[in-house]
Amino acid sequence: MSITSFYPPVRILMGPGPSDVNPRILEAMSRPTIGHLDPIFITMMDEMKGLLQYAFQTKNELTFSVSAPGSAGMETCFVNLLEPGDKVIICQNGVFGGRMKENAERCGAVPILVQDPWGAAVDPHKLEEALKSHPDAKVVAFVHAETSTGACSDVKTLVEIAHRNDCLTIVDTVTSLGGSPLKVDEWGIDAVYSGSQKCLSCTPGLSPVSFNERAAERIRTRQTKVQSWFLDLNLVMGYWGGGGKRAYHHTAPINALYGLHEALVLLQEEGLEKAWERHQRNHQALGAGIEAMGLRFVVKEEERLPQLNAIAIPEGIDDATVRTRLLQEYGLEIGAGLGEMAGKIWRVGLMGYGSNPRNVLVFLGALEAVLHDLGADIEPGVAVRAARAVW
Amino acid sequence: MSITSFYPPVRILMGPGPSDVNPRILEAMSRPTIGHLDPIFITMMDEMKGLLQYAFQTKNELTFSVSAPGSAGMETCFVNLLEPGDKVIICQNGVFGGRMKENAERCGAVPILVQDPWGAAVDPHKLEEALKSHPDAKVVAFVHAETSTGACSDVKTLVEIAHRNDCLTIVDTVTSLGGSPLKVDEWGIDAVYSGSQKCLSCTPGLSPVSFNERAAERIRTRQTKVQSWFLDLNLVMGYWGGGGKRAYHHTAPINALYGLHEALVLLQEEGLEKAWERHQRNHQALGAGIEAMGLRFVVKEEERLPQLNAIAIPEGIDDATVRTRLLQEYGLEIGAGLGEMAGKIWRVGLMGYGSNPRNVLVFLGALEAVLHDLGADIEPGVAVRAARAVW
Numbered sequence: 001m002s003i004t005s006f007y008p009p010v011r012i013l014m015g016p017g018p019s020d021v022n023p024r025i026l027e028a029m030s031r032p033t034i035g036h037l038d039p040i041f042i043t044m045m046d047e048m049k050g051l052l053q054y055a056f057q058t059k060n061e062l063t064f065s066v067s068a069p070g071s072a073g074m075e076t077c078f079v080n081l082l083e084p085g086d087k088v089i090i091c092q093n094g095v096f097g098g099r100m101k102e103n104a105e106r107c108g109a110v111p112i113l114v115q116d117p118w119g120a121a122v123d124p125h126k127l128e129e130a131l132k133s134h135p136d137a138k139v140v141a142f143v144h145a146e147t148s149t150g151a152c153s154d155v156k157t158l159v160e161i162a163h164r165n166d167c168l169t170i171v172d173t174v175t176s177l178g179g180s181p182l183k184v185d186e187w188g189i190d191a192v193y194s195g196s197q198k199c200l201s202c203t204p205g206l207s208p209v210s211f212n213e214r215a216a217e218r219i220r221t222r223q224t225k226v227q228s229w230f231l232d233l234n235l236v237m238g239y240w241g242g243g244g245k246r247a248y249h250h251t252a253p254i255n256a257l258y259g260l261h262e263a264l265v266l267l268q269e270e271g272l273e274k275a276w277e278r279h280q281r282n283h284q285a286l287g288a289g290i291e292a293m294g295l296r297f298v299v300k301e302e303e304r305l306p307q308l309n310a311i312a313i314p315e316g317i318d319d320a321t322v323r324t325r326l327l328q329e330y331g332l333e334i335g336a337g338l339g340e341m342a343g344k345i346w347r348v349g350l351m352g353y354g355s356n357p358r359n360v361l362v363f364l365g366a367l368e369a370v371l372h373d374l375g376a377d378i379e380p381g382v383a384v385r386a387a388r389a390v391w
Numbered sequence: 392m393s394i395t396s397f398y399p400p401v402r403i404l405m406g407p408g409p410s411d412v413n414p415r416i417l418e419a420m421s422r423p424t425i426g427h428l429d430p431i432f433i434t435m436m437d438e439m440k441g442l443l444q445y446a447f448q449t450k451n452e453l454t455f456s457v458s459a460p461g462s463a464g465m466e467t468c469f470v471n472l473l474e475p476g477d478k479v480i481i482c483q484n485g486v487f488g489g490r491m492k493e494n495a496e497r498c499g500a501v502p503i504l505v506q507d508p509w510g511a512a513v514d515p516h517k518l519e520e521a522l523k524s525h526p527d528a529k530v531v532a533f534v535h536a537e538t539s540t541g542a543c544s545d546v547k548t549l550v551e552i553a554h555r556n557d558c559l560t561i562v563d564t565v566t567s568l569g570g571s572p573l574k575v576d577e578w579g580i581d582a583v584y585s586g587s588q589k590c591l592s593c594t595p596g597l598s599p600v601s602f603n604e605r606a607a608e609r610i611r612t613r614q615t616k617v618q619s620w621f622l623d624l625n626l627v628m629g630y631w632g633g634g635g636k637r638a639y640h641h642t643a644p645i646n647a648l649y650g651l652h653e654a655l656v657l658l659q660e661e662g663l664e665k666a667w668e669r670h671q672r673n674h675q676a677l678g679a680g681i682e683a684m685g686l687r688f689v690v691k692e693e694e695r696l697p698q699l700n701a702i703a704i705p706e707g708i709d710d711a712t713v714r715t716r717l718l719q720e721y722g723l724e725i726g727a728g729l730g731e732m733a734g735k736i737w738r739v740g741l742m743g744y745g746s747n748p749r750n751v752l753v754f755l756g757a758l759e760a761v762l763h764d765l766g767a768d769i770e771p772g773v774a775v776r777a778a779r780a781v782w
Contacts, residue, residue: 003438003659005415006652008425018645021424024396029646030421033412033594034399035724047394067596068459071641072621102620197642203424205458205596205644227618229493230463248729250462251588253596254409255420256647261397268394333426338639 011327012354014363015335016147016308017175018197018204019351025202028262029255036252044261045240045252051264055177055200055272056192056210058184064240065260066207066231067253070174070195073207075103076231077170077191080211080219081139084108088139089130089167091122091158094146095338096172104141107227112137118146118340119310121303122153124161131165140167145176147198148338150310150347151299152180156187163188168215174198177208178267179279179307179351190215196256199279199307201352202263205256263352275352279306282355285387286348289364292386293371293378298345307355309348310341314376319343322370330366360387402718404745405754406726407538407699407738408566409588409595411745416593419653420646427643435652436631436643442655446568446591446663447583447601449575455631456651457598457622458644461565461586464598466494467622468561468582471602471610472530475499479530480521480558482513482549485537486729487563495532498618503528509537509731510701512694513544515552522556531558536567538589539729541701541738542690543571547578554579559606565589568599569658570670570698570742581606587647590670590698592743593654596647657744666743670697673746676778677739680755683777684762684769689736698746700739701732705767710734713761721757751778 013020034041045064052063066073078100082088086109090100093116104111114130116123122142131137140162144155155171162169168190176182179199184192191211197204211219211233219226219233226232230250238247267275283306287297290311298310313319319336323346326332335347348363364383372378404411425432436455443454457464469491473479477500481491484507495502505521507514513533522528531553535546546562553560559581567573570590575583582602588595602610602624610617610624617623621641629638658666674697678688681702689701704710710727714737717723726738739754755774763769 003442003656005419005656006422006435006438006649008422008435008649009431010423011425011429013424013426015426017642018424018426021646026421026423026646028396030417031397032399032401033404033409033417033588034402035404035406035409036595038402038718038724040400044397044399047397051394068463068621069641069644072459072463075619075621099620106616106618106620195642197424203644203646204427204642205647225497227497228466229490229497230459230466250460251408251586251595253460253594253647255412255417255594255650256596256644258397258399259646265394265396327429333429 009331012332012359012362014349014354014359015333016347016349017195017351019201019349020354021203022201022266022353024266025259025262029203029259031258033254036254037246037248041254042246048257048261051261051268052208052210055264055267056184057182057186058210060184060210060212062216062237063210065257066209067250068207069205070193070207072231073193073195073209074099074172075228076209077193078103078107079226079228079231080233081168081170081191081215082107082109083222083224085110086139087112087134087137088141089114089127089134089137091116091127091142093120093122093149093151094118094143095148096143096146100141119149119151119298121151122158124154124157127158127161131161137167139170141170143172144182145173145180145305145308147175147308148341149298150305150308151303152305155189159188168218175305175308178275180305181276184210196260196263199352200263200267201354202259203256205253206260279350279355281391282350282357282360283309285357285390286350286360288390289383289387292382293368307349307351309350310345311348312345317371317374317376325370326366330362332362332366357391400722403723403750403753405740405750406724407740408586408742410592410740410742412594413592413657413744415657416650416653420594420650422649424645427645428637428639432645433637439648439652442652442659443599443601446655446658447575448573448577449601451575451601451603453607453628454601456648457600458641459598460596461584461598463622464584464586464600465490465563466619467600468584469494469498470617470619470622471624472559472561472582472606473498473500474613474615476501477530478503478525478528479532480505480518480525480528482507482518482533484511484513484540484542485509485534486539487534487537491532510540510542510689512542513549515545515548518549518552522552528556528558530561532561534563535573536564536571536696536699538566538699539732540689541696541699542694543696546580550579559609566696566699569666571696572667575601587651587654590743591654591658592745593650594647596644597651670741670746672782673741673748673751674700676748676781677741677751679781680774680778683773684759698740698742700741701736702739703736708762708765708767716761717757721753723753723757748782
């Protein structure tokens with residue numbers, strides 16, 4: 001055996017995440033490791049809470065980063081808020097609603113699925129109906145920004161319906177945080193989780209979460225122990241809880257947290273609203289280019305996410321051929337379809353640091369070239385011209 | 392709000408972990424992020440498996456790194472191998488045996504605790520007795536290297552006893568991997584977990600694990616679903632399983648894995664046996680210095696871990712005062728006692744990259760100075776002289 005150091009190539013990451021990482025974040029992650037109970041590290045954790053509260057637009061005390069990827073953030077919400085036998089309404093309009101169902105079942109809870117077509121937003125009327133049929137439901141869960149389809153749902157309306165029916169809400173904001181408007185307090189979200197590697201432009205591996213007082217109270221007054229020791233917020237709160245003493249629970253991923261801290265400082269420097277506007281503007285430019293090439297979006301305009309563009313693969317074009325050529329010839333990664341969308345769509349991310357004119361132009365130029373080579377009838381330069389007209 | 396970039400101080404990490412990180416690892420973590428399904432990342436994952444197999448001394452196919460800290464590695468073993476009602480014998484001789492009990496209970500399993508004094512190795516006779524009383528036990532779990540006390544248990548003997556009684560074994564090697572002899576295949580360990588931030592000298596956040604075929608078969612043939620979706624090896628195997636297609640499960644912590652890869656390359660460059668010898672040699676030097684100052688170890692010599700030195704706090708000396716002065720005046724972090732050892736011991740790590748003469752000398756010199764200031768009667772220079780005589 002003689003394995004040597006690994007030197008990754010430099011890619012342009014325009015898939016569903018990880019997205020391009022700001023070099024300042026990579027540099028921050030390589031700073032000296034200190035102890036997870038070091039007084040100076042504790043001040044960093046306090047800052048992190050403030051930065052996450054800003055990103056989530058919340059004053060929730062229980063706001064921190066789960067020491068594992070977004071999937072573990074989802075699980076944190078489900079295992080802490082659900083007890084065996086609890087009924088939970090899950091609105092599914094893509095892959096991640098299905099994962100919520102898996103989580104609920106493994107908690108011994110009873111998931112009720114409300115299905116919407118993949119590529120569409122969650123329909124509030126269907127949720128209303130489901131709550132009429134299941135007045136004993138305790139929790140409503142749904143995805144804000146479906147990473148598998150690029151559809152954005154109306155969180156405010158869905159949360160209002162849930163609250164009118166005495167349900168707590170769990171909202172997946174993995175792909176929305178930092179990329180599109182998200183207002184945890186104003187919209188009344190009870191529990192929310194996200195990921196570090198989407199519109200925060202950090203490396204993958206961390207999951208920011210936030211719980212309001214109503215959710216925290218539910219957790220404190222559970223009848224049964226949380227089934228996961230690692231994710232039990234009654235224990236984690238002792239470390240991230242803030243104020244006085246930080247009790248050892250698990251060893252925090254120090255350097256990954258340096259990276260997330262820097263990512264959140266960058267977001268604060270730009271300002272949330274400005275970041276949302278930038279995502280929207282670059283999405284418009286990409287969209288103009290896509291449509292100028294005769295391609296179409298999967299999601300209708302008013303429900304489209306700016307950071308995750310699902311594009312229908314044109315008739316007669318092979319999915320994998322195009323993605324492989326983009327990767328090999330241009331160092332450009334885009335995403336494949338998941339589940340029932342596999343082979344039918346491409347997922348093009350314009351997330352965080354990666355939402356910029358350079359990436360839009362590189363993608364449009366490279367896609368046009370590859371499709372042209374494969375025999376598509378596209379006027380050279382049409383996509384880039386259309387995009388430039390937007391900025 | 393105006394939070395700026397976080398610049399940590401440079402510490403010398405001689406606590407129970409995280410330990411000093413090799414700069415090559417920090418640099419590796421700052422390399423460009425690529426996608427978790429990128430073909431080049433997949434080759435890195437294959438290399439990682441080979442490197443971990445070497446570190447664990449195993450040929451187990453199911454050898455990979457859980458995308459979360461050691462606590463999640465522990466939970467991975469318990470939730471996958473235990474089903475509700477299963478009886479598990481847990482040998483406890485420190486904090487982490489207690490955490491195993493918590494994990495077993497949360498799986499709906501029935502933990503039977505076999506207690507040994509904190510600071511002593513697990514007693515094989517007591518395990519033998521427990522298995523006689525509980526012939527229906529399915530799993531035996533214990534800690535190889537107790538991080539809370541510095542005691543090393545005889546894995547080979549304990550595994551033999553478990554196997555004679557038809558039990559699978561779960562062994563915690565968080566602090567032993569890379570620091571003291573560990574031979575997963577030769578000793579017949581069925582399931583093992585570790586951490587990145589101890590004797591591998593990597594940053595915290597990852598948990599290397601390995602399962603033999605018997606354990607994998609138990610997982611594949613479970614009657615019930617694994618209660619954690621994130622840690623369900625039936626799903627994770629699809630991504631880390633090797634060979635052909637890598638199915639998306641969760642987004643791997645790319646840059647953290649670059650770091651672990653580099654840490655394992657470093658271990659391979661040195662050679663496992665040489666690393667074990669180095670840990671032993673520097674521990675002897677530290678021990679000579681400690682005893683020359685009139686201090687004593689908590690663990691008797693033949694059960695002492697070289698990488699985690701538990702030292703009894705001398706009569707009349709305040710724990711926190713000493714640790715705070717070491718940190719503030721010398722940038723030196725050592726660990727406090729946990730649980731029933733709180734206030735009674737210091738835990739001094741000599742782990743991985745941090746197991747070197749420089750750290751031994753700095754620690755002995757600094758501790759001598761602080762104790763002297765606090766009125767202890769120690770001949771100046773005695774500790775350093777004693778340590779130097781060992782090398």
